[in-house]
Amino acid sequence: MNHPLYNLLSELEAARIHFSLARYRPDSVLVTLTLVGERVEVDVFEDGHLEVSRFLGNEDIIGGQELVSQIIARNAEPAA
Secondary structure (H helix, E strand, C coil): CCCHHHHHHHHHHHCCCCEEEEEEECCEEEEEEEECCEEEEEEEECCCCEEEEEEECCCCCCCCHHHHHHHHHHHCCCCC
């Protein structure tokens, strides 16, 4: 099959880059790459176009359990 999604997956497999697939929107598939120092999210749409987001970081340890608890509390959805 000749679709950009399959082409991307073949390229990643040939390069031996680990990826995961998810579907959060009805018109695209999210391909996530976690690399040293960065995370890349590639949305591949039905029409074949790609949208790429790149998150760079230095991977320093910045906290422990307290930080995890703060992040969860800040992002938790209110109880119904």
